[in-house]
Amino acid sequence: MSASLPAFDPADPLGIDDLLSEEDLAVRDTVRRWAADRVLPHIADWYERGELPGIRELARELGGLGALGMSLHGHGCAGASAVQYGLACLELEAADSGIRSLVSVQGSLAMYAIHRFGSEEQREQWLPRMASGEVIGCFGLTEPDHGSDPGNMRTRARREPGGDWVLDGRKMWITNGSVAGVAVVWARTDEGIRGFVVPTDTAGFSAPEIKHKWSLRASVTSELVLDGVRLPADAVLPAVTGLKGPLSCLSHARYGIVWGSMGAARSSFETAVDYARTREQFGRPIGGFQLTQAKLADMAVELHKGVLLAHHLGRRMDAGKLRPEQISFGKLNNVREAIEICRTSRTILGANGISLEYPVMRHATNLESVLTYEGTVEMHQLVLGKALTGIDAFR
Template identity: 85%
Template sequence: MSQPKPSEYTAFDPMDPLGVDDLLDPEDLAIRDSVRAWAADRVLPYIADWYERGELPQIRELTRELGALGALGMPLTGYGCAGATPVQYGLTCLELEAADSGVRSLVSVQGSLAMYAIHRFGSEEQKLRWLPDMAAGEVIGCFGLTEPDHGSDPAGMRTRARRDGSDWVLTGRKMWITNGSVAGVAVVWARTDDGIRGFLVPAGAPGFTAPEIRHKWSLRASVTSELVLDEVRLPADAVLPEVTGLRGPLSCLNHARYGIVWGAMGAARASFAAALEYARTREQFGRPIGGFQLTQAKLADMAVELHKGILLAHHLGRRMEAGGLRPEQVSFGKLNNVREAIGICRTARTILGANGISLEYPVMRHATNLESVLTYEGTVEMHQLVLGKALTGLDAFR
């Protein structure tokens, strides 16, 4: 096969240096571009102000708009869900997090945690009751697993559900719950005499409150809450019937982590783009700083890690489409991509200098958001140990 002449090559694209877009089909590109356009119109003009104020105003309106885009429960089928491919869902996460991690978290918790739990483990009645309205963004969901004293070790949870006649009675607390205070339904995991079970707790249930957590310096444009369950009485049909044990919540987390693999690259891309534009226009010593070797070295290293991460996300997405994606591979992606995304943000900040700490630019906002993304849904250390066990066959968790 003859090699193309240099004149036949397509133009080099600094934002797609490896030509990854060539791996996407027209529907993939159309979905990506529609989400990018929505974020540019509905998030980017306002996000610095929301972040500075520490709130996500009009969250219900935004959620309905995301539902209209098909972004909620996107890879799920039926019940009003889009039935999109894993890669299309990943591209959506990337574009949303390029705007802000808080918006991507809203979508991830809604679809990959709350809706996924109901879709996979719920009864037909539960699916019909909740999923269509959640897919449309009319009902917001949250996912209650983490507790004040039990994050990385959910097996130690203290929230309990006991039988009282045909009812269940839940008591306990959950912490760092995205969407908690605005949710119409909470998927709450609790210890029972038969093992860990999932329960659907509707907002307004007596004894159930969700006070919002304030004073955050990360994910500020996001609703984060505590869930307090004080003898919350639920009917027998509130329990998710199709799973018992940690397999239930951990499978949900694995699905959400996949979205993070893509989303982190969105934050990294936005920071890289800001640094690249700044380097082309900011002048020192009589010329743009992008013309100096050290700045070019930084930009080259950032581009390499950014697009390696996007290729990794794409590879994992195709494996998920084929039904062969293992949890250890998701850990591989989450560990690498979030860690590298933070590194890209920090390097971008050095290129912007003092301007890098200003909300006029997205870099510091993305960097601080990623500090939360680095920790939630599995810390660096937990994913290292998941991979360590897979590599050696030896369990270092206990």
């Protein structure tokens, strides 16, 4: 019987690839090759310099791959499955979290908001150019004083006689902000919280870049300043009022993080395995010592459990059955475990683990941001706590 079993594959110990179709594998391999060619040779230098040079060119290339707004349908979007989008996120974050963030914010936040809640005119105006990477988008929700509590945002939109809207306020920690051609900005109105499509060349809009970051350094992060930004009446997203709009966008983006975090974990794990096979101490490779093998085994278990969880959630999303609480489950587990995998990998590499010659510390510091944005650990714990008990403990 054992002779008929497939060989054990250390890269895929659970045989998860058997769950993927030929098209799934083609999407994954295409994105992996692009990242290996266009990101990996340069990412350590970009990270050390705290820059993402050529971001507009990278966006156009990602658009050419169909990776922007990948799971959306129509208006130039690829219409890929949720699993295929997840696989792309995993491969992009295996290169760097900043690259996956570029794609997530573009497709799962800015484009998703316009696609789901926008008018047909807004979709036709923006989505084809965003899908191709011609126009980069950003998503303005978080504020300097209101991160986990967006319901108390201070950014305000008032309606003027004649129908124009005027926006005033600030948004903080906005990926893509300084290079965006369009921003989806959420603001308080007399009707409730509304979303607005804001061309970034509108008078009164500015997006100074945030410097001195020790995480997501190869990513453009900005503040959005809205100082009397005047927009026409049709700039508002017509199909939603209230927090359910931005929160549904965040759920879509969090789903990509469930997959993406496992990419960072995989890169760190594979680095640790390769290092353990070749690094010698006391006359033998350190991979031959029991304590090192215990670390590798534990990392492999958590990594591939996380990929299985992501795959399960992807199938549920494709079937229209994925609930926000289940996305919280995935983000909470996978990002926490990814950080632990990176930290354990660092211990195997010893002092070399802090060097940018290896990706481990870069992934670990990036994941500290991923752990916080689009829902902190505490917020996802409370989402699950409410779902499990029926009691709201947020306040």
